[in-house]
Amino acid sequence: MEPGAGAACARSGSSWKPSVYGPPRNMMKLKRFLLRYYPPGIMLEYEKGGELKTKSIDLLDLSPETDTEKLVAVIRETEPLITESRTAQLKQLICRLQEKLSQQDDGRFYLFKTLQAHILPLTNVAFNKSGSRFITGSYDRTCRIWDTISGEELQTLEGHKNVVYAVAFNNPYGDKVATGSFDKTCKLWCAETGKCFHTYRGHTAEIVCLAFNPQSTVMATGSMDTTAKLWNIETGMEMAMLEGHSSEVVTLSFNTDGNQLVTGSFDHTASLWDVVSGRRVHMLIGHTAEISSVQFNWDCSLIATGSIDKTCKVWDMRNMKCMATLGGHQAEVLDVCFNYTGQLIATASADGTARVYSAATGLCIARLEGHDGEISKICFNPKGSHILTASADKTARLWDVASGSCLQVLGGHTDEIFSCAFNYESDIIITGSKDNTCKIWRMQWRDDVEQYYL
Structure with missing residues (x-):
């Protein structure tokens, strides 16, 4: 074939x-x-x-x-x-x-704008689907919505009583924003007006991760109280409390169909949950230290888990078995991600390096070396040709996936970079830093979606 x-x-x-x-x-x-x-x-x-x-x-x-x-x-x-x-x-x-x-997407990024985004350090940044807007969370207890091209602040989402740590758009729709806070609540906002639709209460400790399902009907939150919760977007009601972890839930991810959720915990395990029933259907056991990051691949056949034990494990969803342990890092694995095909996995480590592995064989095919500090975030561009890393060395770096070579160093921040993201077209990058600023890096602008009417 x-x-x-x-x-x-x-x-x-x-x-x-x-x-x-x-x-x-x-x-x-x-x-x-x-x-x-x-x-x-x-x-x-x-x-x-x-x-x-x-x-x-x-x-x-x-x-x-x-x-x-x-x-x-x-x-x-x-x-x-x-x-x-x-x-x-x-x-x-x-x-x-x-x-x-x-x-070809070998153009160089230039610094388009630097935004004095918050009065305290940023925590996380995220784009909407088209990349026309992005959001920033901060220790100043707010989330802000920005216009990517003008750099204009469109909305300030105020109401949390502690750090706004986790932020997300409900992509691909992009009409809602979720914020998770150390005040133990999550809020759902209108992306256009800044109106707060719902405040989700029930966690008894800090909320440190959240996600919308792809259908934008359910939201999941993970907390330091050892639980995750599922919330109805329409009604604002709690759908299920996901209990079973014995330590903090620090990472979670929906599958593409939105009917399953995977959570990762400091108890060294990940858990797979059925979204409709709220029941745990499987535990992924094998790591020897805290889980730092979990992710499904696009076709829902694999799960990747990164751990403080210096490894990433790849789990086969057909039999729930570990099919590969990705080693080589000399310190904690802090973040993991798949490319869109699910054939490659990238890992970021506290040892200052990133690696690219074959999901099928578990072999390392590229080592990304050059940062002078730990790498806390890593992501593929949507096309899968480049990787972006954010580091405590105050820089972000752009890498070629095939060769592992560093294509560009994005400098200028005066403190560590906590978060970074590509837009859908891979021609704009956002970096968010402990220096209270975010930077917009731009290559060029292209059309996002084409429609064909019959």
């Missing part, structure tokens, strides 16, 4: 299923295509029984070399919505994705 042909998988609702098992063609009507660049895929918006629904064809293995004709044939065999009359358009969209993947 040609590269990319095996990656055509249709997803509808909250569960994965080959669309060949769907209803007959005459019961569904395709309305339009939505093109998703990262990870590569085509969303199908269709009408069924008078309701408008969507599903996606994920093309995680797509490359510029993929045989488009063969890939279209595979999709046609398994997706009833793609009729013969739509074949030419499908091929056109796949070619557009291939063009996007083949684009």
Whole structure:
């Protein structure tokens, strides 16, 4: 089978299923295509029984070399919505994705703006989906919403009584912001007006991590009180208390379908939870020290866990077994992340280095060396070609994934950098620092989403 042909998988609702098992063609009507660049895929918006629904064809293995004709044939065999009359358009969209993947992104970033964002150190930063706005949390007890291009402060979210530590947009929608605080509460805000919709109460210690599910219906919070909680976005009510860890819950992540949550704890374990029932379905046991970071890959087949024991473990979701232990670091692993295909894992360590591993083999394929202090944050750009690291040495660095070489040092902060992020198009970077400022680094601006109406 040609590269990319095996990656055509249709997803509808909250569960994965080959669309060949769907209803007959005459019961569904395709309305339009939505093109998703990262990870590569085509969303199908269709009408069924008078309701408008969507599903996606994920093309995680797509490359510029993929045989488009063969890939279209595979999709046609398994997706009833793609009729013969739509074949030419499908091929056109796949070619557009291939063009996007083949684009060179070797431009250099320049310092676009420095914002005196807060009166106390920043904790975390995050973009909305398009990158038009970003948020900053701070020890000054506020979260602020910023316009990326103008640098204008759009909203100051006030009301917490202690450090605002965890912040997030409800991407891909971007109309809500969540803030988790050391005051033991989480708040949900309107991203446009700054109005507080809900204050989630119930934790008995600091909230240090939070996440929206991809459908923006549920929010999860993790706390130093050893529990995580699930909250209903619409009603503001607690849905479930996730009890079972014996120490602080410091990291969590939803899977792509939003029906499972993984939590990582200082008790050396990670736990997998069913979101609907709130029940723990499995414990991931094997680390010998505190868990620092957990993440699902895109297709929900793997979980990565980073630990203070200097390793990262990769867990196979089919059998809940550890399939690889990624070693080599000389100090604590502080952060881990997958690239969009789930084939690569990057780790950041207190030893001042980062590493890139093959998820399949567990082999280290690149060592990222050059920082003079611990690296607390690491992320791939959405395209998967570059890695961004934030360090206590007051710099962020941009790295080439394939070679492991440092492409650029982003300097200028006067204290350690706590947080960093790429926008969706990979042409803007935000860095947030203990020096109370955030910096906007810009390469260029491109269109974000293309829509194709039938």
